[in-house]
Amino acid sequence: MPVMELKHVNKSYKISGGETFQALKDVNLSFEKGELVSIIGESGSGKSTLMNVIGGLDSDFQGEIVVDGDNIGEYSEKNLVQYHKEKVGFVFQSFNLISHLSVLDNVTLAMTLSNVSKADREKRAKEILSAVGLQDQLYKKPDAISGGQKQRVAIARALVNDPDIIIADEPTGALDSETTEQVLEMIKEIAENGKLVIMVTHSERVAAYSSRVVTIDDGRVINDQVKNTLTVTDNKYKTSKPNRNKNLSLFGAMKLALLNMKEKLSRNILIALGGSIGIMSVILMLSLGSGVNAYLTDTMNSQVNPLVSEVHMPDEETGNQTDINEIQDQNPMLGLSSAASFETENIEELAGINHVEAVEEGFTNFSIGTNKATFDENTAQFMSVTTVSSMITSADIIEGSLPKDGEVVITQNMADTLGEDLVGQDIQVETIVNEESLDLTMTVSGIYGSEGGLDAVYLTYEDLKSFVEEAGGELDPNIVYLVSDNAANTESIKAEVEDLNYKGSTTEALADTFSQMLDIFTYVLAGVAGISLIVSAIMILTVLYISVVERTKEIGVIKAIGGRKKDIRRIFVSESFLIGLFSGLFGVGIAWGLSLAANAVSTNYFEIDIIDLTPMYAVSGIVLSIFISMVAGLMPAAKAAKLDPVESLRRD
Structure with missing residues (x-):
């Protein structure tokens, strides 16, 4: 039974003027395990579109793409997520590694999205990285390794969930000739070890390594040539199976969000400090009112x-x-x-x-x-x-x-x-x-x-x-x-x-009236100070929107390796949560420092603590900061979740 079968696949795009352009025209293909298939054609021939529909990145097509008896065109979002996690792995021309993650973290990312335990995912990733010859590069960032090594990392990431199908988009397009040979030999070995490998290329040299070459022109398959049959051997890349069928946990999203924030550490610290000003102001106003009120009450009670x-x-x-x-x-x-x-x-x-x-x-x-x-x-x-x-x-x-x-x-x-x-x-x-x-x-x-x-x-x-x-x-x-x-x-x-x-008691009635007036005055001042919280929310909203733009390709990669819309939202909301948490902590810390200074002065001159910063105010300030930040982060998170993976991966 074929691993994948395409039956009368057609794909059209809407273009300006209300017209449509048909990128794929009645494509019929069948693929088996152990094949290394090259899909070749000139630019605009439809080969990238074919790759996207085969890989489940674009499910808006007519016809059928049957995998394990199911048409992926009829998959729900949940089914597509499982398809990306279990059945297909991608290798991209521009590697599409996440720059702020180490080599090891780039490879474990797909398993992080499946909520695999840290020990299991690191064990699996190290085995795969060792198989592709990168056992000594685990903790380097992508910028610190060569192009060939980057492509090996991309291959390891594609293999780590043990998929049946590997789709490689111009896998040697950014490599020199020597590195190209090494990568092609590795891809050939992967096919010989029982995987279906489909390469999209315009290079005859790359196609020469293939067991089968499918030529496409103007959206049609014009030639399907079997060159030679690969011999399936023991699976060099077959290691301990990852635990799949789970989704990204809240803790995992928090960890990814924290790693993302470390990449722009200075900016995020400034954002948190900016947000802390509003929290600090509100806490100080409430604490000042509480301190004066407490002094009034204590004075009355002492008499x-x-x-x-x-x-x-x-x-x-x-x-x-x-x-x-x-x-x-x-x-x-x-x-x-x-x-x-x-x-x-x-x-x-x-x-x-x-x-x-x-x-x-x-x-x-x-x-x-x-x-x-x-x-x-x-x-x-x-x-x-x-x-x-x-x-x-x-x-x-x-x-x-x-x-x-x-x-x-x-x-x-x-x-x-x-x-x-x-x-x-x-x-x-x-x-x-x-x-x-x-x-x-x-x-x-x-x-x-x-x-x-x-x-x-x-x-x-x-x-x-x-x-x-x-x-x-x-x-x-x-x-x-x-x-x-x-x-x-x-x-x-x-x-x-x-x-x-x-x-x-007339004394108590007078004190109560004064206390009520003081409470009103305190809340008015806190409300005025709280205006800065609106400014903070707008600042967080803007920065997270910028972050969505900056990380568009990263979002596309996450979706390609099995990330759900919910996972994307969860990562961005986690970032806004962390910004709010740090803003609240900074605000409480600054307010506490200022209250110590103010109380030292008031005690020296008036023998009273003028500011009463209670634990309730501190906790409330942190909770308020988190709430405002998360509300501000909802729209950017929703925008990130809705990004189309195909368009995202095209973004430079």
Whole structure:
């Protein structure tokens, strides 16, 4: 049974003006194993077209080309890929070796596309290269070997998948006479070892080596002459069989992409650095916002007890809340609240909230011009009398301790005005609470660490209540502090307080508002910085399109040796993935370096880390870079996959 049989094969091309040109006209041929067939003819006779249809590079023809009982003209893409991997090997006039791959890698490429393991494909390639006399040239690049050696590499690549058919297009056209003899002898040996070898040539000298010469003219076979029959011998080129019937793996595509990128290393580094600028800018903006936000939160949390929730009566209960809020904005630690007092049922309702361990009653009073403290002959004005609670901790006291019965804590500014070493000294406190004038002699137990803002006197709720009642008045709490059983439950308590229509801490509300504004500002800045990511995507898109043009012939070779469209896309998408990965890594690295420098300066001057570059931002930056790069690479990858192998191989 013939290895290949052509039955009434016709091939036409569309030309300008809507006309067609018929390149092959009713070609009928049959080929057997062990034949060395030369197809000869002048330029334009149709011999290259015949080679393309026989090799499955061009399946748009009429008639039948039967191989193993199947018409390759009816093959699906999958069948054609298997045909190129298993049945046919190509040897090209211009060698078509991939310049950035070593001799060994050029030969193993066909097996890489079949996902053969590295050990197996290197073993097989070394055996074939040894058979063609190149065992000492394995790791050289094509530019470092002679023309004859390049053609031997091409022959080894054609043989490595052990195909039944070898198609050689002008295999000696770029060689000198001595090297031509050597290559022709090798090709003859291949045929004698049981392969069908079809050479396309216009040289009578090459044809003289053949066992059969087919002459073609104007698309027709005009002569088919058997010159002599070759004797099939033991297969010199028969080595360990490659593992076929598999396809290029993602890891294999990544490796090929990495080798391709190494060829243009400087350019790809510059592309990655260019892309990293956008990633770096976005990361820095987000990290700056996070750092400032963290500073704000830490500052607020450092002034409060995480176990305590501050509660006020709702706004509608009072008419002077606006003025009080403005004052509290200036000095959050005063704990100013509405004048509305809590009733017993209010306190019981709050005490019934889940995870509330204790309820502390409190009071704050604000007045202007009526409050003063005296020590010796020094007088200090203050604006607020506030009761202490678990909200204020010993950490807030810079000197001394929290007050007990008969004691007060005063602000640092008041202490500076009244005199030195006030802790343990008695001072005179004059104030008006609930319209009752109070003139109290109190011992200073500590100094509250407030710099700037409003001055205040802090004492226990029990003391203040007792003093007001002794003066003939009444005192009900206008602030309540809820102590939770665990800091983790504080937020749920605050949420329940809000659901019950009570008012939380004005300080926290102000901080939340500021935090939201800061987040918006941060995202706006990150969005502006992100514009550079669009520029990066366009740059990657352009460079990959250029790469497609530069590697057109390489793409044709890959398709000729069994590469699928999916494999081509996968290689180019892998390249865009790697560019995105390196861009992201560069961006994160640069952002990290700049954040260290910025934090060193901010720590030196302000004792804070202004930039908070979290692992989440770093990972997100890398993922974003990869995503943008891969999206940019989709169109070039699709273009590369659609290239016609015949046209690609013609590209200079």
